[in-house]
Amino acid sequence: MGILLFSVMAIPGFPVETAESGTDELEVVCSPGLESLANQLADDFMKQNSDIGISVKPIQDLQIIRAVQQGAIALVNKNCLTGSEAEDCFKLVVGREAMIPIMNAAHPQRDLMLKQGISPEAFARIYNGQSLVTWGEILGTSNENKVNAYAPAGSCAKEYLAEFMSIEPGKFNERGSLETEEMLLRIAEDPYALGFCSLACLMNQEEVSGIQLIPVDADGDGQIGTFENIYTSSSMLSHSIYVGRFPRSLFSPIYALSKEPPASTGELAFMEWLVNDGQEVLALAGILELGYGERNSRMEQLSGQQQAVVSVSVQASPARVYLLVAGVFILLAFLVYLFTWMTGSRVLTSEEALDQREGSVAFPGGVFFDRSHTWAFMEKSGRVRIGMDDFLLSVSGPVSRVVMKQPGEQIKRGEPCITLIQDGKRLEINSPLSGIIREQNEELLEDVSLLNSDPYASGWILMVEPVNWISELKSYVMGQSYNDWLKQEVARLKAFFASVLKLEHSPDSELVLQDGGELKAGILESFGPEVWEEFQEGFINARN
Numbered sequence: 001m002g003i004l005l006f007s008v009m010a011i012p013g014f015p016v017e018t019a020e021s022g023t024d025e026l027e028v029v030c031s032p033g034l035e036s037l038a039n040q041l042a043d044d045f046m047k048q049n050s051d052i053g054i055s056v057k058p059i060q061d062l063q064i065i066r067a068v069q070q071g072a073i074a075l076v077n078k079n080c081l082t083g084s085e086a087e088d089c090f091k092l093v094v095g096r097e098a099m100i101p102i103m104n105a106a107h108p109q110r111d112l113m114l115k116q117g118i119s120p121e122a123f124a125r126i127y128n129g130q131s132l133v134t135w136g137e138i139l140g141t142s143n144e145n146k147v148n149a150y151a152p153a154g155s156c157a158k159e160y161l162a163e164f165m166s167i168e169p170g171k172f173n174e175r176g177s178l179e180t181e182e183m184l185l186r187i188a189e190d191p192y193a194l195g196f197c198s199l200a201c202l203m204n205q206e207e208v209s210g211i212q213l214i215p216v217d218a219d220g221d222g223q224i225g226t227f228e229n230i231y232t233s234s235s236m237l238s239h240s241i242y243v244g245r246f247p248r249s250l251f252s253p254i255y256a257l258s259k260e261p262p263a264s265t266g267e268l269a270f271m272e273w274l275v276n277d278g279q280e281v282l283a284l285a286g287i288l289e290l291g292y293g294e295r296n297s298r299m300e301q302l303s304g305q306q307q308a309v310v311s312v313s314v315q316a317s318p319a320r321v322y323l324l325v326a327g328v329f330i331l332l333a334f335l336v337y338l339f340t341w342m343t344g345s346r347v348l349t350s351e352e353a354l355d356q357r358e359g360s361v362a363f364p365g366g367v368f369f370d371r372s373h374t375w376a377f378m379e380k381s382g383r384v385r386i387g388m389d390d391f392l393l394s395v396s397g398p399v400s401r402v403v404m405k406q407p408g409e410q411i412k413r414g415e416p417c418i419t420l421i422q423d424g425k426r427l428e429i430n431s432p433l434s435g436i437i438r439e440q441n442e443e444l445l446e447d448v449s450l451l452n453s454d455p456y457a458s459g460w461i462l463m464v465e466p467v468n469w470i471s472e473l474k475s476y477v478m479g480q481s482y483n484d485w486l487k488q489e490v491a492r493l494k495a496f497f498a499s500v501l502k503l504e505h506s507p508d509s510e511l512v513l514q515d516g517g518e519l520k521a522g523i524l525e526s527f528g529p530e531v532w533e534e535f536q537e538g539f540i541n542a543r544n
Helices: 002-009 032-048 110-116 120-128 135-139 155-164 180-189 199-204 234-243 265-275 278-284 292-303 318-343 390-396 442-446 449-453 469-473 479-500 529-543
Strands: 025-030 053-058 073-076 090-104 193-198 211-213 251-258 354-356 362-364 368-370 374-378 384-388 401-404 416-422 425-430 435-440 462-466
Touching (some): 025 032, 025 265, 032 053, 032 265, 073 265, 090 155, 090 180, 090 234, 090 265, 090 292, 110 135, 120 155, 155 193, 180 193, 180 211, 193 199, 199 234, 234 529, 251 265, 265 278, 265 292, 292 479, 292 529, 384 390, 390 479, 401 442, 425 529, 435 442, 442 449, 479 529
Parallel strands (some): 025 073
Antiparallel strands (some): 090 193, 090 211, 354 362, 384 462, 401 416, 416 425, 435 462
16 A cells, blocks of 8 residues: 555656755744743743744734644644644643642631632632622631632633633633732732632742642532642642643643644754753743653654655646545555455454564454554444453553443544543543444443453454544554554553652562563552552553
């Protein structure tokens, strides 16, 4: 197929786009709320890279992605990732912005507040009304002192708070809007004050004492439960944001985004700088830095995009181009059908055509593998059977329960469709394809051990009617390509545990490594839910 496609693309008259190997100028577009950050990043980058010039262009419309031209980079938060245009863009997480509720540490009812927290609804009463409310009204006590509330300056922060409190942005009460330094000083001097502050800024303001984090009673039950108890320290809170235990409306990843994977010298240099030296600049601007493991993952994401694009510019008849493209897709569809017919309608047993990679994980030939560590096999009927690969199951250890989406539900490639549960600890696994679920594996629901003992046959999970099979097919790997990729995953897994658990100094090293320094089977089984959360975000989700 690779030879055929090359022949078609080389036919005289077939247009091929060109990308130059390098550029001296780079445009960075951003929303008004990130203009100051974008300018600071551009200035510091150019001090270290004098041969590359950067111009910053603020965009008023939240549909900023439409304004990103080929070869430009956008600096955006979650508010800008709306509409279908964002789905196909190249997105690189370079940091996180989080707004944290704070109060004076000398508040007379501090202990009560730490025990029961403040719910989003209670915060809304404080910030949505024209008149001041009392602490007694918020905490259910007789305290008649007024709540002196402050709001951070900046449009992005107010959007987060309005979403968190379910207040229309235009009705958010902005009284007491202050810059971070002044707000921290005022709260530190007033025992009845509260406000919201960027976590990174709070961590940087070491000279300001007397500030206490306010726990958020996310479920509104009047107490801070185990899952909500993440406000002991700034470092714990930072980790909780990373693994998804903090209210999502109060934080956002900061993305460096481009229409196409970065190919020019300027694009790649700027994105690599953001992941490395630029982290210090981001931290000073109130953005949480990436962890060591995340930085490695982002650099790997970038290195996978550094592919040269060959170009030829010639004239062509539109009709001829359409015919050629249609011909390629028809031939591709025929080859898929032929492959399915030759391999048969059944799922291969684990004894058939097994290739061994270095280690203990085996995989069958004849199925397509996705980078979500799932596999797909097309039946003669046109439906696709999907399941988990042996690699991820060898990492998790025995699974005690599987939660699947129901027949009739639609699933989308890259979004969660399966949950693996092991004694209360869980991993969300993304779907390898888009389609409609037609069948669950009822035998697996009754005997979950099939998933670990025979993942490629009786341990299959869902039967799906695909809706975009031909297009998604090109993303899969199989055979030796899958074998080579697994070796990279082993290296990535070792790097994950080395960076997150700091194996060289950690007493948990013996839980991960066996004699000879090799990873143990069922590595995650011995660890608690915190490490599983870290693995979800730092290893599984880092592939997305």
